[in-house]
Amino acid sequence: MSEMPLMKAIVATTFATLIACGSLPVHAAKVDVPLPVEVKSAGFLTVGINCTYPPAGFVGIDGKPSGYEYTLVKRIAEFALGTGDGLRTQCVNDSNRIPFLQSGKIDLILASLAYTPARAEQVDYSQPIWVSNLQLIVPKDSKINEYADLAGKTVVTPTGSTYQTWLQKCYPQANLATVQTAAEGATMLTQRRTDAFAYIDVYGFNFAQQQKNFKVVGTLAASAIQGVGVKKANKPMLDWINAVLEQMRAEDAFFKAFSEQVKDPAFVAKYRPIVPGPSVKLDYSKSGALDCLK
Numbered sequence: 001m002s003e004m005p006l007m008k009a010i011v012a013t014t015f016a017t018l019i020a021c022g023s024l025p026v027h028a029a030k031v032d033v034p035l036p037v038e039v040k041s042a043g044f045l046t047v048g049i050n051c052t053y054p055p056a057g058f059v060g061i062d063g064k065p066s067g068y069e070y071t072l073v074k075r076i077a078e079f080a081l082g083t084g085d086g087l088r089t090q091c092v093n094d095s096n097r098i099p100f101l102q103s104g105k106i107d108l109i110l111a112s113l114a115y116t117p118a119r120a121e122q123v124d125y126s127q128p129i130w131v132s133n134l135q136l137i138v139p140k141d142s143k144i145n146e147y148a149d150l151a152g153k154t155v156v157t158p159t160g161s162t163y164q165t166w167l168q169k170c171y172p173q174a175n176l177a178t179v180q181t182a183a184e185g186a187t188m189l190t191q192r193r194t195d196a197f198a199y200i201d202v203y204g205f206n207f208a209q210q211q212k213n214f215k216v217v218g219t220l221a222a223s224a225i226q227g228v229g230v231k232k233a234n235k236p237m238l239d240w241i242n243a244v245l246e247q248m249r250a251e252d253a254f255f256k257a258f259s260e261q262v263k264d265p266a267f268v269a270k271y272r273p274i275v276p277g278p279s280v281k282l283d284y285s286k287s288g289a290l291d292c293l294k
Helices: 003-020 037-042 068-081 097-103 162-170 182-190 201-210 235-251 253-261 265-274
Strands: 045-049 057-059 087-091 108-114 123-125 130-139 154-158 175-179 196-200 214-231
Touching (some): 068 087, 068 108, 108 123, 130 201, 154 182, 162 175, 162 196, 182 196, 196 201, 214 235
C-alpha cells in the first residue's frame, strides 16, 4: 500500500474510533444564522450563570462551574466557537443579572430567568427552555405544610426573584425576608433564622437529599417558563440564540443535561412533559409566575 492511501486509512479509522468513543459530537454544533459580530470579534462568549443553585448551577469541589444549566451553556458555546474553550462565565444572582446584561458585562443570561411581562420590558427572551415551580423548604419538625401556614411566620427568598413578588402578592400575612443568593437563604434556614425558605422545587429536592433534617412542602406554585435573556433590541443575538436552542431542542439537550445531574428517576420523570425536546415545545403564554393559587 502506498503512503497516501495508508494515511487516508489511518485517518478514517481514527475518526470512526473517535465517534464510537463519544469524543466527537454526533450533532455538529452549527446553525445557519450568523454568529453576532460582538462575539465573533471578541473570540469568546460571556454568559451569566447561577453559582449557588445546585443542581442547576453551582461551583463544584474543584472550584469549577457545574450543574445542568452550565452543561447547556457549554453546548451553546460550541455553537458559537466550535469548542467550549471560548466560554466565559459570570456568576449572577436574581438582583444583578439583568443590570449585568444591560451594561454589556455579559452577552446572555442563562440563570433561571423566569418570564414576566415586566422583565420582558427590560430584556428580550429567547424561545423557552425550562419550567420552574415554587415550593417551601422547612425543618422536618415544622408545622408548615402549605403557604397559608406562613401567616405570622418568617419566610426567606432571593431578592429580585419572581417568588418575592408572588409571596408579597399572594401571602402578605407572611413575614417576608430577602437575601441575595439561594446559598444565603439555605444558611438562614439551617441556622433556624427563618421558618421557611421559598425557592425552586428542584433546588428544594436537592437540598432535602443533602440535609436530612429538612423537607419540601407546599403545592407546586408560581409556575414559570424560563428563557435565555438577551439585551433589548439585539436582534442578531436573539436570532442566533433561538436557532441554537432550536437545534438543542432537536437533540433533547435540555432533558439529557437534567437527567445527568439529577439522579432520582422519579423526580426526573415528572420533568419530561415540561422540558423542551423533540416532541415538547413550551409557550410563554402558559407561564403563571405571578398567579396566586386558586
